[in-house]
Amino acid sequence: MKITHVTPGHYRIPLPRVLSDSTHGSIPAFEMVTVCVQTDAGIKGTGYTYTVGSGGSAITRLLADELAPLLCGCDPRCTEQTWRQMWRHLHYVGRGGLAGFAVSAVDIALWDIKAQAGGEPLWRLLGGASSRVPAYAGGVDLHFTTEELLAEMDDYLAQGFHALKIKVGHDDLKQDIERVAAVRRRIGPDVVLMLDANMRWRLDEALRAVKALRDFDPFWLEEPFEPDYEEAHATLAARGIPIATGENLHTIAEFQRMMDRGGVSFVQPDLTNAGGVTGWMKVAHAAECRNLPVSSHGAHDLHVHLLCAVANASYLEVHRFGLDRFLAAPLTLEDGCAVAPDRPGHGLQFKWDDLEAFRIASGDRSQA
């Protein structure tokens, strides 16, 4: 089987509601870059990546100008070799960063092809025994009023979630404490509550915050610091608060360092920027070797397969940047668990006609 065409698409997707966190401020839209990989066997694979609003046109160029010429003629099933070739080809302008996003989108499409060719859903091809994994609702809600925040919590519980996450990282720590206290009161002691600081703090600030916030029994604290500060993560983890991080780590080496330093308790690779299915599985296995659980970030429609496949799965994040309205069959939730589809491949089918209105032409930022 040979790859014949690699076609990227670049979209800006307005969010139904403006979201917010401590690093990116208000987030009115996200960018999605899709890639369609066609083969001479008639099988087509689909991959995608996304950004918080910047870099999509550069990713599109990497796909069109650098990776497409490299991939055409390759066997899409040789995912290890192709992953390494793409990584090497972009090494000088890599190793992580934007190159990781482009490689990820392609790798997802190749696994889609391989699973379709085998007639298997991706989770089973990867070795999974069950198609269900516990899920949590990931809120992006730093600037919601307390009333809006509590209404969001009610909505999550009504959807059947037993675990949920809210943002922290206000200028005034008191605001964080009040909001977390209000949420814990509303959801009761048995619902799992995660907190996410989106890299906002320095070590002194995090130590002060953790001292106050641990009273509310957080399941994990996510991204207290920028990901380069591994030692600060380790210092905080050593004080007994589980640390989650990964969405800003884009290479297996970056994950390995954070794990080696003891800076992470829940490993959260995002397959759309950490090297696709191939990169994500390497990170999950490296975590397993250290007895660390793996979770996910974003892209729940794809991560559900991966978390079903590994032995060290923690919660799947169900993310607010969901693509539900553009998917023929959105993710199914049953009693707080996500259910991976049984269709061959990853089973993600975009409603391309509906997406068309949000396409960005090359160099056109008029929709920005």
Add this chain to the structure above:
Amino acid sequence: MKITHVTPGHYRIPLPRVLSDSTHGSIPAFEMVTVCVQTDAGIKGTGYTYTVGSGGSAITRLLADELAPLLCGCDPRCTEQTWRQMWRHLHYVGRGGLAGFAVSAVDIALWDIKAQAGGEPLWRLLGGASSRVPAYAGGVDLHFTTEELLAEMDDYLAQGFHALKIKVGHDDLKQDIERVAAVRRRIGPDVVLMLDANMRWRLDEALRAVKALRDFDPFWLEEPFEPDYEEAHATLAARGIPIATGENLHTIAEFQRMMDRGGVSFVQPDLTNAGGVTGWMKVAHAAECRNLPVSSHGAHDLHVHLLCAVANASYLEVHRFGLDRFLAAPLTLEDGCAVAPDRPGHGLQFKWDDLEAFRIASGDRSQA
């Protein structure tokens, strides 16, 4: 003073002679991405970055779509704040990789403006006391025949160099040994000889190579491994061979880790991918704090200013990807030393008309 326009340009520059190393194979051309920053004060700054052949169109999009809108209206002299803003703006698709190349090009242009505004050459604005720094000739010659290699050495010596570098990393170690032996015989015992493996080896291979090659008194061994393997670098350095690395480290955190682990003896940041003048100076200062010398990679027309400015300068690399034929006033060499120009700014003046023939239009790879 305010920035009014940020204009990128993308070029593919054929090399006068096909060059080669152990990672990139044959290199017939390099890519250059320029950026012109205009201000309301009439001062224009010029920056550039380059790649070994991939990623230029993505860098161009980052400059046009992401950084230009961010920069217009900013004061170009506030280089610390602007550097941090660019870095943060591209963080999710950063931190290093391609984002670093785009940030670097802009930062170089901003320092050019600041130095012009002050009427100073860049080396003096940065604190330098002298405009001269020892230089070495950096060969990119892995696949030259021994005769061609020795002719290259003669040429370097005739140009006045007292230090030079050749590539190693052949499939057969014997070839490396024979070539290094032949070069050492030709140049004599007093000329400084550096070796560059371009990340080719694993630890076992490097240990075997070093055992044989140290007889020829290498001043440093450059890039024995991929840059993520800090421990392997440290293991080799601990055996007494000085290690040089940096061209593939794109963030100050990546340099800091390599230095902390003891994996580098000569630190080689490239201002065109490690964050421009601002990023390069941070790395140089961090090296100084550890009593480590700083060298450079490529872009000798710019690095000459920076090495003249710092207290811990080692040799400047004079690189084969030189831009001489496109510069109004190429770098001056005097008795093996490079001389930084006294013109205000960095003093680099492109012959834009000559470059025009090598321009790549957006999305056009016909010249690739």
